[in-house]
Amino acid sequence: QVQLVQSGAEVKKPGASVKVSCKASGYTFTTYAIHWVRQAPGQRLEWMGWVNGGDGHTKYSQKFQGRVTITRDTSANTAYMELSSLRSEDTAVYYCARGFTGSGWYGVWGKGTTVTVSS
Amino acid sequence: DIQMTQSPSTLSASVGDRVTITCRASQSISNWLAWYQQKPGRAPKLLIYKASSLESGVPSRFSGSGSGTEFTLTISSLQPDDFATYYCQQYNSYSFGQGTKVEIK
Numbered sequence: 665q666v667q668l669v670q671s672g673a674e675v676k677k678p679g680a681s682v683k684v685s686c687k688a689s690g691y692t693f694t695t696y697a698i699h700w701v702r703q704a705p706g707q708r709l710e711w712m713g714w715v716n717g718g719d720g721h722t723k724y725s726q727k728f729q730g731r732v733t734i735t736r737d738t739s740a741n742t743a744y745m746e747l748s749s750l751r752s753e754d755t756a757v758y759y760c761a762r763g764f765t766g767s768g769w770y771g772v773w774g775k776g777t778t779v780t781v782s783s
Numbered sequence: 784d785i786q787m788t789q790s791p792s793t794l795s796a797s798v799g800d801r802v803t804i805t806c807r808a809s810q811s812i813s814n815w816l817a818w819y820q821q822k823p824g825r826a827p828k829l830l831i832y833k834a835s836s837l838e839s840g841v842p843s844r845f846s847g848s849g850s851g852t853e854f855t856l857t858i859s860s861l862q863p864d865d866f867a868t869y870y871c872q873q874y875n876s877y878s879f880g881q882g883t884k885v886e887i888k
Contacts, residue, residue: 769872770819771832771838773828776826
């Protein structure tokens with residue numbers, strides 16, 4: 665079945681970077697995009713960006729431009745989200761989701777990765 | 784940026800009730816809208832896409848309507864498994880509503 669498996673929880677200090685992985689299975693990785701969405705405690709879902717599984721093209725939310733890098737490795741069917749210059753407000757659950765380039769809904773989600781930023 | 788506003792923020796209802804949640808966009812998004820259900824500690828689950836298309840496997844008691852700037856999610860007869868938080872999302876620029884928590888009355 666189609667699934668996205670994310671890496672485990674992370675604890676980071678302010679100013680550090682975190683890299684979260686999302687391994688896809690059950691479908692052709694290169695025919696969809698992988699999007700990243702985060703949810704801070706008690707807050708709404710927040711879109712961060714996407715990577716095209718085929719050509720690696722990316723698009724980022726303006727809010728995270730310059731701090732987030734989304735990549736993919738087609739040989740491993742895996743997408744990655746790296747967030748730098750972490751601050752306490754980045755404490756959140758980070759989800760990957762299968763979507764489309766340009767526009768579209770998310771039919772498949774990973775289970776989420778908790779990132780805690782604390783000194 | 785397109786802002787999405789849901790109402791109400793919290794809704795108390797009983798099993799068997801008809802429930803309606805509204806989502807408003809700050810500008811027209813045609814029918815580029817999805818609805819998700821989220822339970823505590825879980826990832827969101829897609830219910831509706833293109834404003835009114837039911838995702839495969841989702842019970843038919845869920846329905847969506849609307850276009851332009853105003854949309855609704857309706858649960859025709861609330862079931863125990865439906866107590867959760869519901870989010871709308873416009874997928875022009877991907878912003879979400881603030882969520883509507885459906886609680887047991």
